[in-house]
Amino acid sequence: MNILVLRLGLNSLHYAYFRHYERQPVKHPARRIDRSRWHAGNKYVDILREMRPEESRLAPLDAITIEAKYGGVMFTGPVRADLAVLEKLKKLTPCAPLHVPELVELVQACQEVFPGVPVVLDFETAFFVSLPDREHSLGVDADIIRDPNFRKFGFYGIYHEAAREYAWECWPDIRETSRVLSLCLEPRPEIAAILGNKPVMVTSGVTPLEGLPGHTTCGDLDPFIVLSLARMKKWGPEQINDVLTQKSGLLGLAGRPVTIQELFESNEEEWIPVQDLMKYRILLACGSGIAAMSGLDAIVFSGRYASAGKKLGPWLASRLSLRGSRKNNVYWDWYDEPIDQLLADRAVQVVMTSPLAVTK
Amino acid sequence: MDILVFNCGSSSLKYKLISMPSQTVVAGGEAQRIGPPTAEPSRILHQWRGKQDVVEVPMRDHQSAFDEVMKILETAQCRPDGVGHRMVHGGERFHCSVLIDRQVFEDLEAVADLAPLHNPPAMALIQACLKRYPGLPQVAVFDTAFHATIPEYARTYALPRDLAAETRIRKYGFHGTSHQYVAEQAAQFLNIPMQKLNAVSCHLGSGGASLCAIQGGQSIDNTMGFSPLQGLIMSTRCGDLDPAIPLQMLARTNGDHARVEAVLNKKSGVLGMSGASADIRDILAACSHQEDRHRFRKYNVTVQSYLWRIRKYLGAYLAIVESPAAVIFTDTIGETVPYVRWSVCTDLDVFGIQIDARKNWSVEQYPADVATEGSPVRVLVIQTNEELAIAQFTHQVLVHEN
Numbered sequence: 081m082n083i084l085v086l087r088l089g090l091n092s093l094h095y096a097y098f099r100h101y102e103r104q105p106v107k108h109p110a111r112r113i114d115r116s117r118w119h120a121g122n123k124y125v126d127i128l129r130e131m132r133p134e135e136s137r138l139a140p141l142d143a144i145t146i147e148a149k150y151g152g153v154m155f156t157g158p159v160r161a162d163l164a165v166l167e168k169l170k171k172l173t174p175c176a177p178l179h180v181p182e183l184v185e186l187v188q189a190c191q192e193v194f195p196g197v198p199v200v201l202d203f204e205t206a207f208f209v210s211l212p213d214r215e216h217s218l219g220v221d222a223d224i225i226r227d228p229n230f231r232k233f234g235f236y237g238i239y240h241e242a243a244r245e246y247a248w249e250c251w252p253d254i255r256e257t258s259r260v261l262s263l264c265l266e267p268r269p270e271i272a273a274i275l276g277n278k279p280v281m282v283t284s285g286v287t288p289l290e291g292l293p294g295h296t297t298c299g300d301l302d303p304f305i306v307l308s309l310a311r312m313k314k315w316g317p318e319q320i321n322d323v324l325t326q327k328s329g330l331l332g333l334a335g336r337p338v339t340i341q342e343l344f345e346s347n348e349e350e351w352i353p354v355q356d357l358m359k360y361r362i363l364l365a366c367g368s369g370i371a372a373m374s375g376l377d378a379i380v381f382s383g384r385y386a387s388a389g390k391k392l393g394p395w396l397a398s399r400l401s402l403r404g405s406r407k408n409n410v411y412w413d414w415y416d417e418p419i420d421q422l423l424a425d426r427a428v429q430v431v432m433t434s435p436l437a438v439t440k
Numbered sequence: 441m442d443i444l445v446f447n448c449g450s451s452s453l454k455y456k457l458i459s460m461p462s463q464t465v466v467a468g469g470e471a472q473r474i475g476p477p478t479a480e481p482s483r484i485l486h487q488w489r490g491k492q493d494v495v496e497v498p499m500r501d502h503q504s505a506f507d508e509v510m511k512i513l514e515t516a517q518c519r520p521d522g523v524g525h526r527m528v529h530g531g532e533r534f535h536c537s538v539l540i541d542r543q544v545f546e547d548l549e550a551v552a553d554l555a556p557l558h559n560p561p562a563m564a565l566i567q568a569c570l571k572r573y574p575g576l577p578q579v580a581v582f583d584t585a586f587h588a589t590i591p592e593y594a595r596t597y598a599l600p601r602d603l604a605a606e607t608r609i610r611k612y613g614f615h616g617t618s619h620q621y622v623a624e625q626a627a628q629f630l631n632i633p634m635q636k637l638n639a640v641s642c643h644l645g646s647g648g649a650s651l652c653a654i655q656g657g658q659s660i661d662n663t664m665g666f667s668p669l670q671g672l673i674m675s676t677r678c679g680d681l682d683p684a685i686p687l688q689m690l691a692r693t694n695g696d697h698a699r700v701e702a703v704l705n706k707k708s709g710v711l712g713m714s715g716a717s718a719d720i721r722d723i724l725a726a727c728s729h730q731e732d733r734h735r736f737r738k739y740n741v742t743v744q745s746y747l748w749r750i751r752k753y754l755g756a757y758l759a760i761v762e763s764p765a766a767v768i769f770t771d772t773i774g775e776t777v778p779y780v781r782w783s784v785c786t787d788l789d790v791f792g793i794q795i796d797a798r799k800n801w802s803v804e805q806y807p808a809d810v811a812t813e814g815s816p817v818r819v820l821v822i823q824t825n826e827e828l829a830i831a832q833f834t835h836q837v838l839v840h841e842n
Binding site: 212213214215217218219220221232281285286287289290293297298299300301302303304305306307308309310311312313316317320321323324327328329330331332333335353356357359360363364365366367368369370371372374375376399400 | 553592593594596597598599600601603607609611664665666667669670673674677678679680681682683684685686687688690691695697700701703704707708709712713715741744745747748749751752753754755756757758759760787788789790791
């Protein structure tokens, strides 16, 4: 089965072809098209038409799968994008105004350029629709937030689900209690506590800005800081947003760009304070996750910097080998399957087994 | 030396006239439920010469509460030799208690907006005291002082370093006077030196609330941050919130930060979530006899979210404190609501906590240990006495000055 995987970034479109039975990208490594190369007008149609000859040299496509960053509470799993799904998706525009319209445009472009090829939408938030009320609720006026989509989500559900499955495969003896901490090491890292097969805690918030600090994002902040910046610096919301999302996190702390992997694999002295801060935040979040699950069986690192788990894993497992843990011993490992592969695998499942949308 | 102590909480004004160094309480009391209306009326509980009077009187703010309290004290002919004020925020300027002079007052004004619910009413109290008792020495005791030991990696936000330095944005931590006091009491109760005490202290007030991680008798983290807004869900404060939300609110109000601040500080938390009361005890009670399904759900989500936030932070701090000896519950909710202690501590064997249901539901005197006999970590219920702690600090400063 031949699958085209598409992932939309804020300024790029990433794509990869998979021949599913080989479980490897076909011929070409994953590619990225930057916004600077986008055409005006039907940008995605033009881009996909450019890709078309490449695709025809391989074999006819059996499915296209698109990573959708946000699906609100409506989408609880991957779906085949039909008219009804697109209509539901459009209703989520106020919750993710930068992402949803682009996503809809991309789906429509796929349908135009590759007519008859099923398009699958795979939502990163779907795994977190089942978060308990007490975890996803916010401490603000309930009447202000009548929209059910205004709540906490996680934003790397596909990695977290895969990490939980990996834990079950690796350590079958944990299945009974199944208390897994999933540390997704992406540019905006995220930790989820998964009890059984459902998440019970996640570090992200209404947006991925809350939680652990990222490459350029601030993570958890006293909400009063946002207001103080407006007052002290006389900054407007856009300026504050720019600082919190583009100039903070590891960049703001280290003073230069650094990835999570570089940070934890480095022995440079100047980065020790940043390492200490990140490790501390990770430890705090893991403690919360353990309290949420009333225990811990395994830790799994995933994401593009999963291998940083080699350094973090032994340290974290020793710090979290608590009294009630499995024989005072916590399993840990890292899982480095790329997101493109995960998306392709999941698309095959959807196309073969679930012809209809899974929506609330 | 008789010290009059004022402890200005976000919804209460506690006061005590304490004779030092004997620590004898001459008179005292608490103005309760100041501010937004709750299910029960505002009142002052005044204790003097072994009697307690209850005075029901409307108190819309701390200034009016102060006036009512002073009337009661004057009637009892209570005249202090010095006044100690609980100051919530000392910023980076104050790391210990100080005698208030003009310069200190100006410095206090400079940090007043860091704790808009607490510092301004305490400043108003200082001014009112100056008018009523001119020439009487006044001392400021800071909630932030105990947290001066929080390490850099725990007090730093992931913001550009130059911006943080310029704006002095960092974690300060609050409720330090209470956390320090109950930690000392716990060390004494457990018969270990304070400098060897590892514990998590849960100060759960009817207004504000915070947890403190204590290692070697020193604060190493606190759930509140740059201001007392961060952390747990409180009576009217939101606690932790995605930074994108205040940003969005700023955008919607054309940058009116005062309006957004008022919503997050005064109309959120238990009051905002429940839409009924700022006091979690009211919501707990309402849950048990609520027949309206919509209201029940709203109240239940409020209670569960309130408890969940405490539990998650307790887990976080138990992960960073090495070999904790105890979890301490204190202040109004922590001392008097066993359901809260039970919900937070139950099924936390993983951290060595085993709470005893029978002991927990039958606390009659303090300090109380409500853990099972075999529990590696003790669960202690200790009455906070911030007023006594403030009187001690005030006495030390005045003796030193003299």
